[in-house]
Structure formats: structure tokens, C-alpha cells
Amino acid sequence: MLDYNYKILEILVNLFNIENIVYILLIIIGGLIVIRLGDKILSKIEHKFDLNLTAHYLLKDLLKYTVIILAIAWILHVLGINLESIIISLGVVGVAIGFASKDIVSNFISGIFVISDKKIQIGEVIEVNGFKGTIKKIGFRNTTMITQENYEINIPNSLLSTNPYKIYPPAEEYKLRLLVTLPNGMSIGEFKKNLDDTMYSYNWINKEKESKIFAKEFNEKGSLVELNYWVNKYKYIVCGKITILENINKLFDEYNKK
Numbered sequence: 001m002l003d004y005n006y007k008i009l010e011i012l013v014n015l016f017n018i019e020n021i022v023y024i025l026l027i028i029i030g031g032l033i034v035i036r037l038g039d040k041i042l043s044k045i046e047h048k049f050d051l052n053l054t055a056h057y058l059l060k061d062l063l064k065y066t067v068i069i070l071a072i073a074w075i076l077h078v079l080g081i082n083l084e085s086i087i088i089s090l091g092v093v094g095v096a097i098g099f100a101s102k103d104i105v106s107n108f109i110s111g112i113f114v115i116s117d118k119k120i121q122i123g124e125v126i127e128v129n130g131f132k133g134t135i136k137k138i139g140f141r142n143t144t145m146i147t148q149e150n151y152e153i154n155i156p157n158s159l160l161s162t163n164p165y166k167i168y169p170p171a172e173e174y175k176l177r178l179l180v181t182l183p184n185g186m187s188i189g190e191f192k193k194n195l196d197d198t199m200y201s202y203n204w205i206n207k208e209k210e211s212k213i214f215a216k217e218f219n220e221k222g223s224l225v226e227l228n229y230w231v232n233k234y235k236y237i238v239c240g241k242i243t244i245l246e247n248i249n250k251l252f253d254e255y256n257k258k
Contacts, residue, residue, distance in 0.1 A: 024075050031071040038063040061140050120160065120167070128155065128165035134234065146234075174206065176229040176240050180248055184222045186255055188215060198247045199229060204240065206230040 039060055120126060120143070124135050133147035142154040182191055192213045199205055209230035216224040231240050 020078050023078050027071050027074050027078070031067045034067050035064050038067075065140075120165075125168040126165050127168070129159055129163050131155065174231050174234060174237075176227075176231060176237065176244060178227045178241060178244060179216070180225055180227055181221050182223040182225060183252060183255060184220075186222070188213060188223060188225060191251065194251055195227075195244075195247060199244065202243070204231050204233070204236045206232050 042060055042063075120135060120138065122135055122138065125133065126135060126145070131145060131147070131153055133145040133151075133153065135143060136146050136152070137144040139157075141157060143157055143160060145153045145155055147153060182188065192211065196211055199211070200207055206229075212226075212228040214226045214228075216226055218224070227244065229240070229244065231237060
């Protein structure tokens with residue numbers, strides 16, 4: 001017990017030692033600099049050798065976690081903490097930690113399979129477990145998705161390993177999809193022609209892709225149809241939907257005045 005108390009006192013003395021504080025700060029700052037420089041170097045390598053973003057994020061995560069582990073080990077050494085005793089202690093409580101971190105380990109292992117399979121790439125549009133969007137980042141634990149509503153969703157990699165998912169064609173990323181109920185008596189063909197005349201006047205609409213309209217159902221309120229337009233850049237998804245709805249309301253107002 002005396003040895004244990006003496007060890008804690010020794011660690012506290014080392015922790016409040018000015019020289020050690022400066023040393024620890026230098027280790028932290030140096031680690032952050034290495035991570036940032038590494039990211040810039042990886043970006044240059046990516047442009048030079050045309051690496052995909054998936055490989056970039058993989059290498060970035062490897063660098064980050066390696067630097068963090070080495071920095072922590074170095075700081076513990078500066079404080080006079082014996083790493084061997086910590087490893088032994090972790091072995092004693094390993095079962096408890098294993099149960100507590102089983103989801104993390106599962107996501108980590110699943111992330112390795114997701115990355116190595118190369119089926120899901122950055123920029124692709126996928127749908128899994130009711131979520132649909134564009135893949136922004138693939139990490140070891142989570143995959144980040146951006147939905148058409150511009151929400152960012154972190155999907156555990158274990159979800160991608162245990163659930164079926166759809167991979168949509170590249171053009172799907174830039175598609176505007178809206179469900180609209182046309183008033184009773186309004187011609188679907190005439191409605192599409194009038195809306196096309198307005199929508200194709202915008203330079204952010206992809207004029208090489210023909211707009212689509214599909215009749216879904218008919219009810220007492222009118223005809224439920226699905227509208228599809230394509231934009232030139234993903235950033236126009238949200239504002240594009242708003243613009244379409246505004247023009248649709250104008251057409252409805254004109255129709256109701258007749």
C-alpha cells in the first residue's frame with residue numbers, strides 16, 4: 001500500500017513539474033502538427049497518383065490513431081508510469097472492457113471489410129436501413145452520409161455489414177425528386193410542359209437530362225405524381241426543390257383562376 005501511495009505521489013510530482021509540463025505540451029503540439037502535415041501530404045499524394053477519397057480517409061485515420069497512441073505512450077513515460085503494469089492491468093479487466101466495447105470493435109472490424117471490399121466509395125449514393133444519401137466519408141468505425149435534405153448521418157459500419165444496401169447510379173446524386181398532388185382536372189402532360197418551360201430556364205438545371213413525371217395514384221384530391229429533375233451540382237438539391245415548389249404553386253394559382 002505504501003508503494004502504491006508513493007507511486008501516485010511520484011506521478012503527481014512529475015505532473016506538476018514545470019519541465020514535464022512543457023515537455024507534455026510539446027508532445028501534444030508536435031502530434032497535432034504531424035497529423036496536420038500528414039493530411040496535407042496525403043492530399044498531395046492523392047492528387048498526384050489519383051487516389052480515391054476512401055484511401056485518403058483510411059490513411060488519414062491510420063496516421064491519426066498511430067500518432068495519438070504514440071503521444072499517449074510518450075506522455076505516460078514522462079510521468080513515470082510503467083506501461084507494462086498498465087498492460088497487465090488491462091489484461092485483468094480485459095473481459096469487462098471487451099463487453100463494454102464490443103460495438104466499437106464490431107464497427108472497427110466491419111469498417112476494415114467495407115474499405116477493403118471497395119464496393120462503397122466516396123461520392124456514391126446508397127440506401128441502407130431506410131437512410132438514403134451520398135457517402136461523404138468512410139472511416140474505421142462510421143460511414144458518414146449526406147442526405148438530399150442536407151442532413152449528415154453517421155452510420156455504424158456494422159450496419160453496412162449486416163444489412164442489405166442499394167447502390168444507386170451516379171446520376172441519382174443530382175436528382176430532385178418531389179411528390180405533388182395535381183388539382184382535379186389538371187392535365188399531367190400540360191402541367192409538365194409548363195413547368196419544364198420555367199425550370200429549364202435556370203442554369204443550374206441539367207438540360208441534358210430529360211425531366212420525368214410518373215402518375216402514382218388518383219384520389220378525391222387529385223392526381224399524385226412524382227417529379228424528377230436533375231441539377232448540375234449537389235449543392236443545388238435543397239434550393240432546387242424550393243424553386244420547383246414555388247413554380248408549381250404559381251401554376252396551381254393560374255389554373256384555379258381559370
